[in-house]
Amino acid sequence: MSDRPNLLALDFDGVLCDGLLEYFQTAWRTYLEVWSPPESTPPDDLPPRFYCTRPVIETGWEMPLLIRALVLGWTESEILSDWHSISRQLLEQEHLSPEVLGPRLDQIRDEWIATDLPGWLALHGFYPGVCDRLRVILEQDMIELRIITTKEERFVRSLLGQQGIILGPGMIFGKGHKQPKHQTLRDLMTLSDPSPVIWFVEDRMKTLLSVQAQTDLQQVKLFLADWGYNTPIERRLVAEYPPICLLSLSQFSRDFEAWS
Template identity: 55%
Template sequence: MSNHVPTILALDFDGVICDGLVEYFQTTKRTYHQIWTSEKQTINDDLAPTFYRLRPVIETGWEMPILLRALVLEISEETILQNWSIIARKILESERLDPKEVSQKLDRIRDEWIASDLEGWLALHRFYTGVIDRIARMLNSSVQFYIVTTKESRFVKKLLQQQGIDLPEKTIFGKEYKRPKYEILRQLLEINSASPVNLWFVEDRLEALELVRQQPDLQTTKLYLADWGYNTQQTRESIRDRQDIKLLSLAQFSQDFSAWY
């Protein structure tokens, strides 16, 4: 087995395969108006560019309406970037919100939108240049391909089907698994333990990659930060000289695995 080719390739979805920023903001707006129903202010799209720039602070869906709330409260972009976890917790406490309930509202609004206007919802997403073609080539190779994401699997499946990619459900590990990504990667190793395994993982959040790197039994996993995803220039610069987590460009991703070095 060559270390220069993965036997298993796991990709994050949002920020690696798909750019859903427009959908995030529009779904978040709808959710915001359901949570803060007493507010007469209508959220307009003027906040969208700032919301897009701050997308790297978001780890899970419930944080999106909270981020929009922070912008409405005029908390500065710099403050949010530096202290997001503290700000999010304070807003939850002051507004007496439960993250689980916020998440359920968000998912319900997304479900209703899909049910009433599937084409309109799909049209809010775009796939990064060359990624779908690269996935299609991998599906016709010996590489075992998986998606490991905090997005619900059913949404991932719908979006990929629109692009002509129909993955078996067992290859998509979404939010419903309620497990950290490093635990999912560990499970992938177990699933494929019958033969020598060379696991590679591409993610756009450095924090998620750092958690994988901290696992003693995942030290041989090759980790890549997608530089086209939801991360900042500062984050990308911080790993340029690292060997344990490699910065990967979209041009490299679209090529053969030998170009990933």
């Protein structure tokens, strides 16, 4: 396999963008509406506990439920090791469903964006060194760059634009594409003949495994970003699924030869 790509595909949240502050604030606003606690200000220890356990979340509706679990006394270690069972238990106990929590969270976020977009964007940051690395890649103009994300393209452009990074049309595959990431990678494989050498960096092991399961995408080199929203269990799992590689933030910031 080539020692460098000619097309680098990157996830956004959890690889480039750190949105933990926004995740917590949106989840807390939803929690206030669903559970109506006596205090509208979260306990001081709640945000860091949420940040620690956020990697267990696969879908947005789980975030206010995670806050509920923490408020009720589940420990971080219990949540990290058995969130699936805890979340199902809580749904039953609280007489709730994803169909109730999901739309409520989406509505709260949408209303926030509509009334205070600058404030919402301000809760997003970038991991150290990633913007510098993007600038180098774009300036060298030797490697195609694509971002594949579940975030809306306009928000990705706004956040990158604040860092002086402007991506051309067709470089961001956002929420509006409404297809699995492996399908987007498949589409990218048809960009040229012969197919481009694609490297894909993602912070969710489940997503990487879905790509690995596609027989026609075996040439895509896969990396799990160990600084993103994943758990120690997921990071250890990489060793069981070669050729997926574990990638550190310091490696990402260096040239491609340092990635393996």
